[in-house]
Amino acid sequence: MSTTPMSTTPKGLRLHIGFFGRRNVGKSSLLNAITRQQVSIVSEIAGTTTDPVEKPMELLPLGPVLFIDTAGIDEESVAVGSLGALRVEKTRKALERTEIAVLVAGPGVGSGAGSGQWGEFEESLLRDFSARQTPTLVVFNKSDVAPPDPALVAHLREAKLLVVEASALTGQGLPELREALLELAPPEFIDSPAIVGDLVGPGELAVLVVPIDKEAPKGRLILPQVQAIRDLLDSDSLCMVVKERELRSALDRLTRPPKLVVTDSQAFLKVAADTPPEVPLTSFSILMARFKGDLTVQVEGALAIEKLRSGDRVLIAEACTHHPIGEDIGRVKIPRWLTQYTGVKLEFVPMQGRDFPDDLADYKLVIHCGACMWNRRQMLSRILSCQRAGVPITNYGLTIAYSLGIFERALEPFPSAQARYRALSGAGRKA
Ligand SMILES: Nc1nc2c(ncn2[C@@H]2O[C@H](COP(=O)(O)OP(=O)(O)OP(=O)(O)O)[C@@H](O)[C@H]2O)c(=O)[nH]1
Numbered sequence: 001m002s003t004t005p006m007s008t009t010p011k012g013l014r015l016h017i018g019f020f021g022r023r024n025v026g027k028s029s030l031l032n033a034i035t036r037q038q039v040s041i042v043s044e045i046a047g048t049t050t051d052p053v054e055k056p057m058e059l060l061p062l063g064p065v066l067f068i069d070t071a072g073i074d075e076e077s078v079a080v081g082s083l084g085a086l087r088v089e090k091t092r093k094a095l096e097r098t099e100i101a102v103l104v105a106g107p108g109v110g111s112g113a114g115s116g117q118w119g120e121f122e123e124s125l126l127r128d129f130s131a132r133q134t135p136t137l138v139v140f141n142k143s144d145v146a147p148p149d150p151a152l153v154a155h156l157r158e159a160k161l162l163v164v165e166a167s168a169l170t171g172q173g174l175p176e177l178r179e180a181l182l183e184l185a186p187p188e189f190i191d192s193p194a195i196v197g198d199l200v201g202p203g204e205l206a207v208l209v210v211p212i213d214k215e216a217p218k219g220r221l222i223l224p225q226v227q228a229i230r231d232l233l234d235s236d237s238l239c240m241v242v243k244e245r246e247l248r249s250a251l252d253r254l255t256r257p258p259k260l261v262v263t264d265s266q267a268f269l270k271v272a273a274d275t276p277p278e279v280p281l282t283s284f285s286i287l288m289a290r291f292k293g294d295l296t297v298q299v300e301g302a303l304a305i306e307k308l309r310s311g312d313r314v315l316i317a318e319a320c321t322h323h324p325i326g327e328d329i330g331r332v333k334i335p336r337w338l339t340q341y342t343g344v345k346l347e348f349v350p351m352q353g354r355d356f357p358d359d360l361a362d363y364k365l366v367i368h369c370g371a372c373m374w375n376r377r378q379m380l381s382r383i384l385s386c387q388r389a390g391v392p393i394t395n396y397g398l399t400i401a402y403s404l405g406i407f408e409r410a411l412e413p414f415p416s417a418q419a420r421y422r423a424l425s426g427a428g429r430k431a
């Protein structure tokens, strides 16, 4: 479950991804496979797609994209005369609004349309993309028929092009295709600015709960807290920062309830008890899942906690390389809460910094920190590695909320993630 339709984002804000290539190489088939929908008509007849077909999608973990499937153009379609020329012209127009170009080629064996002999036509498209500085991905489709010529692949990679071997028919290479799209997406698109301000709104109040314990760094706040405050100010929202002990008296003196309470995950239980049930409550770490990662995917990941059995290995991945202090959250608290919740003996494997296993198959769950010091692309690419390996990934805050039985409440500010959780867990059977 990684693609869902979404129509609320204006078209201009979507990342435009265009599929180009000869007729019959499988452009439409690839698009259908990646969206898991019949967006475009597919047939063995060359020239099936005649006008560019557009499909807005929420392509997780990338965000809102617009796929553009174009009419195949090649030497022959130009030769068909005015109709062919019109197609070529429309495909060229699609190129102009394309932000990531996917050049689809065939396996290069056999003859006729769709066999996909690489030639001057592909080279000229590549020159076009390069002249426009459009990030480009080459997909050799129909790899179930034959793999592409290794010398050609090496030549393209030398030219710094991303190359993926795929098959729309078998699904092979589709995760790599997604990963390559993520790699090519421009930073402005990846770094979505919403931290918390959008949940609160202008003139409304958010209460941030920041425990000052011995793990808190001396004399300052940590990055997610600072970023949340800044984002609230940018959104013309009001912001009150309190320790967990003062929360109740702070709430008591307000003339109307806050729009949102955000707490450090470690104080979740106390804060949940002190916050009136009608006030939405979440944690900094859950905000980070949305800001740096993919909240829905990580919510799905948390549900894997239900399936943990004795002896299962759980990877605790922390982006920063600080020295563990006191009751370190990753090494002590999360293992303790998770063990209490599951009632089984789990094997926790902590990893820090860039260390991340190439082979994730050994793990039943990956629990990641909020990655506040990383850019979103880094975190998303970790999520993708987990998805490729079929290993669920969640984060610290989600795990804590789940283990403490306040998961559903903590998701209340995020209706689509909460709905996903309810759908998967059977309409809110669990806490
Ligand atoms: N074996 C195999 N066949 C494929 C694959 N992808 C597509 N095909 C077949 O190739 C033919 C052309 O597929 P389309 O997706 O219509 O190709 P297209 O590039 O969109 O073609 P035009 O719209 O005509 O430019 C169809 O018969 C597909 O079933 C694949 O990965 N493997």
Ligand SMILES: [Mg+2]
Binding pocket: 027, 028, 029, 040, 041, 042, 048, 049, 069, 070, 071, 072
């Ligand atoms: Mg087509």
